Amino acid sequence: MHVPEPVVYGLVLALVVLSPLIGFGRAKWVAVLTLLDIGEYRVLMEKDPFTMAVAVTALLGALLLLAEMSIASGLSGALWLFCGVLVALAFARKSETADLIVHARPWVAVSTGVAAGALAVRARRARLIAHDPSEGMRGT
Secondary structure (H helix, E strand, O other): OOOOHHHHHHHHHHHHHHHHHOOOOHHHHHHHHHHHHHHHHHHHHOOOHHHHHHHHHHHHHHHHHHHHOOOOHHHHHHHHHHHHHHHHHHHHOHHHHHHHHHHOHHHHHHHHHHHHHHHHHHHHHHHHHHOOOOOHHHOO
């Protein structure tokens, strides 16, 4: 069954935008893994400019959610704004974005995976510190 790309984009956008309502439990991790899966698949298998813009949205959304779990709340708003500008630029210049990503597919996939891994370790560590009674109020 093939799902139209605008529907996938709507689901990706809803998952990213509504993710602050999820909290920081298992559901957030499922959302991150879903976004990574959608983005990586599209980066590795597709060539269409709109599809590449959807991939950028999904990958940036996953990295944003991971970063949000381990940074200060004051920096979170600036990070959301920065990622929003990057997504807007990706959609404004769809063909250039697609050309860049298709040209460097393996590098995009590997670097996104490494960044997601590093941010996941940081998020997990921040959560453990926040729940450690010996840390008290010094946690996240």
